[in-house]
Amino acid sequence: MAISKSTQKARKKRQSNLPYLYLLPAFLIMGVITFYPLIYQVIISFTNFESKHLLLGLRSPELEFIGFKNYIDIFTAALPVENFNFFRVLTFNFWWAISNVFLHVPAGVLIATLLNTEGLWLKKIYRAAYILPVVVPPLVVATVWTNIFDERYGAMNQLLAIIGGFFGNPDPVYIRWFEDVKPPIPGFLPGAPLTLAYYAMMIANFWLGWPFMSVVATGALQSIPKDLYEAASIDGATGSQQFWNITVPLLRPAMIPAAVYGFTLSFNLFNFVFFMTGGGPARSTELLVTFAYNLVRNLRWYGVAAAFAVIIFIVALIVFLITNRITRATQNYQEAG
Amino acid sequence: MATMTSEKNKNPIVRFLNMNTSRQTSGRSLPLWRQILLQVICLAVLASVMFPIMYIVTLSFSSKTTRPSQLELIPKEISFVAYQQVLDKPTGNPVTFNQLLKNSFVLSMGVGIVALMVAVSAAYAFSRFKFKLREVLMVLVFIPLLMPAVGLSTPLYLLLNQVQVKQCADKSIVIQPIAKCEDGKGKLQFNLRDSLWGVGIAMTATALPFAVWNLKGYLDTIPKELEEAAAIDGANVNQTFWQIVIPLAMPQLAVTFFLGFIGHWQEFVLTWLFLSQPEDYTLAMTLYNMTGQYANSVPWNRFAAMAVIVALPVAVVYIALQRQIVGGLTTGSVKG
Numbered sequence: 294m295a296i297s298k299s300t301q302k303a304r305k306k307r308q309s310n311l312p313y314l315y316l317l318p319a320f321l322i323m324g325v326i327t328f329y330p331l332i333y334q335v336i337i338s339f340t341n342f343e344s345k346h347l348l349l350g351l352r353s354p355e356l357e358f359i360g361f362k363n364y365i366d367i368f369t370a371a372l373p374v375e376n377f378n379f380f381r382v383l384t385f386n387f388w389w390a391i392s393n394v395f396l397h398v399p400a401g402v403l404i405a406t407l408l409n410t411e412g413l414w415l416k417k418i419y420r421a422a423y424i425l426p427v428v429v430p431p432l433v434v435a436t437v438w439t440n441i442f443d444e445r446y447g448a449m450n451q452l453l454a455i456i457g458g459f460f461g462n463p464d465p466v467y468i469r470w471f472e473d474v475k476p477p478i479p480g481f482l483p484g485a486p487l488t489l490a491y492y493a494m495m496i497a498n499f500w501l502g503w504p505f506m507s508v509v510a511t512g513a514l515q516s517i518p519k520d521l522y523e524a525a526s527i528d529g530a531t532g533s534q535q536f537w538n539i540t541v542p543l544l545r546p547a548m549i550p551a552a553v554y555g556f557t558l559s560f561n562l563f564n565f566v567f568f569m570t571g572g573g574p575a576r577s578t579e580l581l582v583t584f585a586y587n588l589v590r591n592l593r594w595y596g597v598a599a600a601f602a603v604i605i606f607i608v609a610l611i612v613f614l615i616t617n618r619i620t621r622a623t624q625n626y627q628e629a630g
Numbered sequence: 631m632a633t634m635t636s637e638k639n640k641n642p643i644v645r646f647l648n649m650n651t652s653r654q655t656s657g658r659s660l661p662l663w664r665q666i667l668l669q670v671i672c673l674a675v676l677a678s679v680m681f682p683i684m685y686i687v688t689l690s691f692s693s694k695t696t697r698p699s700q701l702e703l704i705p706k707e708i709s710f711v712a713y714q715q716v717l718d719k720p721t722g723n724p725v726t727f728n729q730l731l732k733n734s735f736v737l738s739m740g741v742g743i744v745a746l747m748v749a750v751s752a753a754y755a756f757s758r759f760k761f762k763l764r765e766v767l768m769v770l771v772f773i774p775l776l777m778p779a780v781g782l783s784t785p786l787y788l789l790l791n792q793v794q795v796k797q798c799a800d801k802s803i804v805i806q807p808i809a810k811c812e813d814g815k816g817k818l819q820f821n822l823r824d825s826l827w828g829v830g831i832a833m834t835a836t837a838l839p840f841a842v843w844n845l846k847g848y849l850d851t852i853p854k855e856l857e858e859a860a861a862i863d864g865a866n867v868n869q870t871f872w873q874i875v876i877p878l879a880m881p882q883l884a885v886t887f888f889l890g891f892i893g894h895w896q897e898f899v900l901t902w903l904f905l906s907q908p909e910d911y912t913l914a915m916t917l918y919n920m921t922g923q924y925a926n927s928v929p930w931n932r933f934a935a936m937a938v939i940v941a942l943p944v945a946v947v948y949i950a951l952q953r954q955i956v957g958g959l960t961t962g963s964v965k966g
Contacts, residue, residue, distance in 0.1 A: 313761070315754055315871075319748050320752070327835045337785065342788070347792075407672065408672075411660065413660065414669060419676060425679060425680075426679060428945045429944075432898060432914055433937050436917055437682055438682065440933065446698055446930070452701055568921060582780040585781065586780050599785065
């Protein structure tokens with residue numbers, strides 16, 4: 294009896310250590326290459342780390358701890374960088390992500406509904422073609438659209454010239470999509486002027502974004518029972534009444550997580566901005582991530598870059614907490630409905 | 631019933647194409663004026679979708695090395711000159727296309743495999759065991775996922791840059807930071823930061839927590855009955871893990887691997903920051919080098935051919951995995 298009890302105890306002890314054993318490899322590696330760098334980042338964000346400290350790191354004799362100076366410099370636009378204002382970049386970053394999602398989701402839903410129309414000819418061909426933007430890697434999309442918006446040889450200006458030709462204007466079009474500093478619609482977004490480059494990127498990202506939403510919406514449309522529509526039309530509801538009172542509410546549980554995903558993706562859409570505008574003109578299209586990259590790759594102010602990354606992390610955390618709440622709320626809605 | 635299940639098992643692209651989700655009751659045909667109106671809208675959307683694709687495909691089949699002075703969306707000629715030139719000499723540097731291809735594949739595959747192998751046991755622990763620090767450790771794994779790749783690049787750059795192999799004045803080889811030359815200098819032989827190894831480590835730093843999180847989400851959905859049956863039959867936890875859970879999780883391991891592949895194939899932030907030797911460049915970096923203001927001497931037909939080549943592997947993987955990708959995102963189990 295006593296023996297079995299002690300072996301049981303030993304086994305129990307082994308059992309209680311087992312989870313940690315399973316976690317050990319991953320946490321050992323993450324400890325060195327993920328968590329240590331994260332902590333290191335917080336430490337150097339309080340220093341004046343620059344290129345000259347690269348070799349010795351924290352052991353450099355002339356490395357100084359300067360407290361919150363990097364953070365204060367970022368927030369008060371005291372960095373010796375032209376046209377940089379943290380809050381303008383932050384405003385633009387949020388506006389960029391929100392305006393994208395608000396265009397992609399309705400367009401995706403509308404086109405998915407359109408393709409569901411009974412008896413529509415060539416449906417399969419349309420569906421096969423509309424899915425293509427989802428399949429091309431965003432990095433390639435970014436490079437291709439960069440060339441399309443080229444001032445002299447780009448396809449966009451050539452297309453506009455052809456359209457102009459129809460209306461009796463044979464002149465070639467030379468719109469400087471990425472360089473024009475004057476906002477086409479002044480005062481549209483207070484505090485952060487939207488230059489032509491913003492609209493060019495919106496066009497490119499719209500091409501990339503709506504087909505994904507359309508695929509998600511098509512899947513959700515499939516799960517709506519047809520009886521609902523039949524009952525509604527017996528009751529005399531028109532097509533648009535059916536759309537607003539049946540389709541839209543029943544699509545919501547599927548579309549909100551997709552919209553949240555699209556928001557996060559657009560919020561950190563590094564390649565588009567970096568490839569197409571480089572954050573310009575006059576930093577009007579700079580996102581948090583592209584400015585952080587600029588700090589570390591071109592300016593090589595590692596201390597400031599680390600502080601900026603810590604700020605990005607806090608912004609990302611707040612965004613996550615909000616979006617998580619939105620997704621949860623819709624899940625409850627789904628369960629209740 | 632049987633048709634329903636077979637419908638479910640089909641590739642989602644096939645399902646997407648065949649889907650009948652119409653809200654009209656069947657049998658009623660569309661009035662002609664409506665058909666024409668909808669066709670016009672569909673064709674307009676089709677034109678906008680095909681515009682950049684046809685543009686780049688047409689360019690890539692062109693043999694003209696001058697920049698396009700007129701819009702061409704339908705190939706006038708099918709010439710593979712541009713493809714051949716890209717394959718022969720992709721950049722101005724003496725680096726072959728095969729080298730670039732190899733670098734891209736080694737990085738994206740290597741990071742994916744290492745991350746998965748290390749992550750799977752941790753994911754299992756989070757999914758099946760109850761232990762004291764479970765919540766704390768799970769939050770810890772989630773923290774790096776919130777950080778965009780750019781956010782971790784600074785400390786990784788600085789730390790990896792401190793690992794250097796140097797040849798001292800007296801011909802001895804030292805590895806910093808473990809040892810140093812006596813005069814404090816020395817000829818640089820190898821800088822971990824400026825190598826594919828370093829980039830691989832940096833990419834694993836974020837790929838690993840993602841793999842743990844993603845696999846944990848999947849393991850949660852595997853029913854526990856099989857494991858419980860194995861335990862009754864006297865299998866211990868290790869045996870259950872290796873002989874039951876791993877084989878069951880194989881499909882999801884493959885999906886996680888390919889999801890990672892799609893991302894790693896396009897990795898640009900870290901490679902562009904870390905690597906300076908042309909022989910270490912990846913395809914994604916080369917494509918960027920051929921774009922816009924950085925590529926005044928690159929003919930656009932070559933750029934177009936390169937764009938098509940870089941896009942192909944991802945397109946193939948994406949089409950094969952459509953169901954898992956879209957399904958995973960909409961259930962909210964996968965974080966991007």
